[in-house]
Amino acid sequence: MTDKNIPENKIDSDYFYCGRCNKQLRYSDDSKFCVNCGVPFVFDVHGKILVDDNNHAYIKPDFENSPYDSTNPSTSPNSINPSTMFIPVPQDMYYGQPKWKKRRTWNLLAGIFLPLITYISIIIVSVIVLIPFLLIYGFDFFLTQSSWFEFFISAFSVFFFLVPLFWIQRYYPGKLTIKQRMIELGLDFKKYSRKELFREILLGIFLGFFGVIVVLGLQCFAGILVKFFFGIDMDVLSSSDDFSQFSALVPENLWQLLLFVATMVFFVGMPEEVMFRGFVQRSFETKMKKPSALILTAVYFAIYHIYIYILNPPLFIYLSIAYLGLSIYLGLIRNWRGDIIASSIMHMVYNSTQMIVIYLILVNI
Numbered sequence: 001m002t003d004k005n006i007p008e009n010k011i012d013s014d015y016f017y018c019g020r021c022n023k024q025l026r027y028s029d030d031s032k033f034c035v036n037c038g039v040p041f042v043f044d045v046h047g048k049i050l051v052d053d054n055n056h057a058y059i060k061p062d063f064e065n066s067p068y069d070s071t072n073p074s075t076s077p078n079s080i081n082p083s084t085m086f087i088p089v090p091q092d093m094y095y096g097q098p099k100w101k102k103r104r105t106w107n108l109l110a111g112i113f114l115p116l117i118t119y120i121s122i123i124i125v126s127v128i129v130l131i132p133f134l135l136i137y138g139f140d141f142f143l144t145q146s147s148w149f150e151f152f153i154s155a156f157s158v159f160f161f162l163v164p165l166f167w168i169q170r171y172y173p174g175k176l177t178i179k180q181r182m183i184e185l186g187l188d189f190k191k192y193s194r195k196e197l198f199r200e201i202l203l204g205i206f207l208g209f210f211g212v213i214v215v216l217g218l219q220c221f222a223g224i225l226v227k228f229f230f231g232i233d234m235d236v237l238s239s240s241d242d243f244s245q246f247s248a249l250v251p252e253n254l255w256q257l258l259l260f261v262a263t264m265v266f267f268v269g270m271p272e273e274v275m276f277r278g279f280v281q282r283s284f285e286t287k288m289k290k291p292s293a294l295i296l297t298a299v300y301f302a303i304y305h306i307y308i309y310i311l312n313p314p315l316f317i318y319l320s321i322a323y324l325g326l327s328i329y330l331g332l333i334r335n336w337r338g339d340i341i342a343s344s345i346m347h348m349v350y351n352s353t354q355m356i357v358i359y360l361i362l363v364n365i
Contacts, residue, residue: 014190016051019059026183026190035172035180106171111283115275115304118163122156129153154263161271164279185278186340200337204345211329211350212357215322222321230314257359261352269348276301276327277334277343290335298327326350 023036042058284293302323309316333343
């Protein structure tokens with residue numbers, strides 16, 4: 001006979017709430033503690049999290065000294081007093097963090113320096129990889145095969161996904177699974193049903209094509225500004241040495257185009273969204289309001305892409321308007337949808353479409 005003081009496991013949906021901080025969490029067998037405040041949850045003998053009638057998880061009032069081991073759900077609770085084991089925690093109570101680890105928090109400095117360190121690491125790794133090719137084939141070979149090298153180096157952008165994925169473990173008192181880390185960075189696929197996820201992907205694709213139109217409009221506007229302030233026509237600007245670097249990075253044939261599109265989809269679009277919208281923007285939001293965090297992230301994103309043209313003011317201004325607009329657009333999508341799934345799809349579609357259009361123009365199709 002079940003003790004009436006022991007509440008039944010009331011989980012009947014995908015979500016429950018932390019009994020201390022009230023954070024909405026997704027139920028899974030891997031959820032041993034709250035990823036927000038670090039409190040361990042209480043499990044039944046089958047390893048299921050126990051919740052009250054309002055779907056709030058029960059926690060131990062003294063989870064440092066409790067005889068019940070929440071990391072071992074198979075432990076029988078029969079010898080433990082139910083009144084001290086299963087206790088609903090009022091939202092205004094606070095029992096403190098575990099002493100075994102001091103929890104860090106998302107912060108502004110990490111949002112600033114982690115992308116910078118990651119980018120420097122990508123450059124270093126790229127140089128190390130390229131040195132053998134330069135020694136064997138010489139610099140001329142590098143120039144004639146620049147598209148292949150660009151494809152190869154672009155693949156290292158996956159670091160923008162991997163680095164924050166492992167970095168955020170510092171913010172939580174217990175070990176997060178890869179799935180939990182992805183959720184914290186905004187890639188919570190399981191909050192959608194299959195039908196909802198399909199609609200989210202379609203939305204991202206639509207927003208991607210619409211984003212291309214938006215950026216084209218911004219580029220036209222930027223061209224007018226450059227003409228007004230610098231007296232330079234776009235024909236002159238596009239023939240400059242700096243601008244001509246873009247053509248050197250464009251695929252030379254259809255096979256290279258397919259490889260570049262695959263790179264933009266799997267190694268550039270989503271990793272950049274994880275870093276800038278999933279990590280940087282969230283880090284900035286800890287010290288400022290969402291609109292300010294969005295704008296600052298947009299500026300950071302734009303500078304990351306066009307800083308090499310800063311000595312060419314007309315070109316720098318022309319590109320900065322487009323990249324600022326693109327980043328603000330991506331940030332708005334992230335804030336609207338509450339995650340970075342749609343913005344990642346949009347980023348992939350935008351990059352791929354841009355590459356295809358430039359390729360078609362340059363090969364005169």
